[in-house]
Amino acid sequence: MSKKRIGILTSGGDCPGLNAVIRGVVKTSVQLGYDCVGFLKGYEGLYDPVRYITLTHKNTTGILNEGGTILGSTNKGRFAATVGVADRVELDPELLEGVKTTIDQLGIEGLVCVGGDGSLAVAQQFHEYGIPVVGVPKTIDNDLSATAFTFGFDSAIECATNALDRLHTTAASHERIMVLEVMGRHAGWIALHAGIAGGGDVILIPEIPWTYESVCHKILDRESHGKRFTLVVVAEGAELPEGGNVGSERSGAQARLGGIGQMVAEEIESRLHRETRTSVLGHLQRGGAPTTFDRVLATQYGAHAVRLVVEGRFGEMVCYHPPEIESVPIIEAVNQLRQVDANGSAVQAARALGVSFGDGRTDESPFTAQVELESEPVATSSDVELDAEFTLDIAEAAAEEALS
Numbered sequence: 001m002s003k004k005r006i007g008i009l010t011s012g013g014d015c016p017g018l019n020a021v022i023r024g025v026v027k028t029s030v031q032l033g034y035d036c037v038g039f040l041k042g043y044e045g046l047y048d049p050v051r052y053i054t055l056t057h058k059n060t061t062g063i064l065n066e067g068g069t070i071l072g073s074t075n076k077g078r079f080a081a082t083v084g085v086a087d088r089v090e091l092d093p094e095l096l097e098g099v100k101t102t103i104d105q106l107g108i109e110g111l112v113c114v115g116g117d118g119s120l121a122v123a124q125q126f127h128e129y130g131i132p133v134v135g136v137p138k139t140i141d142n143d144l145s146a147t148a149f150t151f152g153f154d155s156a157i158e159c160a161t162n163a164l165d166r167l168h169t170t171a172a173s174h175e176r177i178m179v180l181e182v183m184g185r186h187a188g189w190i191a192l193h194a195g196i197a198g199g200g201d202v203i204l205i206p207e208i209p210w211t212y213e214s215v216c217h218k219i220l221d222r223e224s225h226g227k228r229f230t231l232v233v234v235a236e237g238a239e240l241p242e243g244g245n246v247g248s249e250r251s252g253a254q255a256r257l258g259g260i261g262q263m264v265a266e267e268i269e270s271r272l273h274r275e276t277r278t279s280v281l282g283h284l285q286r287g288g289a290p291t292t293f294d295r296v297l298a299t300q301y302g303a304h305a306v307r308l309v310v311e312g313r314f315g316e317m318v319c320y321h322p323p324e325i326e327s328v329p330i331i332e333a334v335n336q337l338r339q340v341d342a343n344g345s346a347v348q349a350a351r352a353l354g355v356s357f358g359d360g361r362t363d364e365s366p367f368t369a370q371v372e373l374e375s376e377p378v379a380t381s382s383d384v385e386l387d388a389e390f391t392l393d394i395a396e397a398a399a400e401e402a403l404s
């Protein structure tokens with residue numbers, strides 16, 4: 001009789017650590033007496049045509065620290081089950097039946113689906129259809145509820161922090177305002193963590209409404225203290241003050257976000273007449289080797305996903321509840337996004353250090369539990385324009401004083 005089999009696929013946008021999960025699944029499966037097969041290009045490889053490779057020690061050796069995924073991935077195609085937050089699209093029953101047939105014919109005891117919210121929503125539909133799946137949470141955005149961390153996030157913030165470190169020195173040398181646009185479609189975790197780690201002065205995220213007046217106010221305030229450069233970090237998904245995101249709509253697919261950094265920079269430059277430059281980090285955040293943290297997390301996820309299959313706990317997803325790896329029903333992870341708590345400790349700490357979230361909150365009350373948008377002491381746009389020259393004088397006076 002042929003050996004028992006475990007299947008694995010990687011779906012959605014890639015991120016560092018996918019190969020570490022694959023390796024973790026393969027090594028654990030082999031150790032427990034299973035054969036392992038990897039389906040190619042996400043869910044697409046499951047049906048019409050079925051495309052997979054046999055995964056062994058030999059073809060997974062040395063991939064622990066490699067970026068990308070040896071199985072390929074896609075966030076488009078026949079299995080794209082969400083086009084936005086909670087916009088579940090029902091999969092074609094014929095597709096579901098085809099996948100079930102593949103799983104049965106290949107004798108797969110359990111299929112490990114590695115993906116973010118959209119991909120796990122597909123896994124949930126598979127589960128409801130009776131296909132034996134378990135989930136592994138992946139996304140650089142770290143926006144899946146039911147887990148403290150998704151793998152890929154730490155590598156992404158490492159990349160963004162590194163970029164801020166570099167921007168810091170050149171911003172200081174040239175006395176420029178530097179705007180860094182980072183990923184983060186629905187949640188500002190990357191902007192928040194990289195902003196804190198890289199000494200950002202202004203952090204703009206989807207969870208906290210902000211105004212240009214407040215951003216300019218912060219820049220001028222820094223100048224009045226002799227700091228003639230500013231680092232602004234903005235999440236691609238941060239909403240504009242006038243409402244809406246920046247990016248291009250695509251029919252039947254998620255909008256492609258991007259461009260808010262440039263808009264913010266242009267607005268600052270036109271209001272304050274200060275040289276303002278933009279860098280867009282884009283897919284650099286998704287490439288390259290995983291950090292140590294992500295390797296450990298991804299490896300543990302891989303091993304524990306196999307445990308879920310062996311124990312027959314289908315429809316569950318591994319998750320990280322520090323310090324342990326646990327599991328939750330996949331439905332819990334896809335029903336709600338995990339966004340930054342605008343009154344959480346990380347935001348409070350940043351405010352306590354003087355970081356502005358563009359909402360006009362002063363740093364005198366960083367630990368109060370409410371975002372007081374009504375009473376913000378921000379200048380109006382005309383105030384800011386009028387005050388620009390005046391504040392420059394103050395900044396120069398402060399600099400002179402510092403030198404004397």
Ligand code: F6P
Nearest residue numbers: 013075139140141183184185257
């Ligand atoms: O969901 C992860 C993510 O990196 C988002 O932050 C970003 O908007 C999206 O993927 C980009 O996807 P794509 O590579 O398909 O443009």
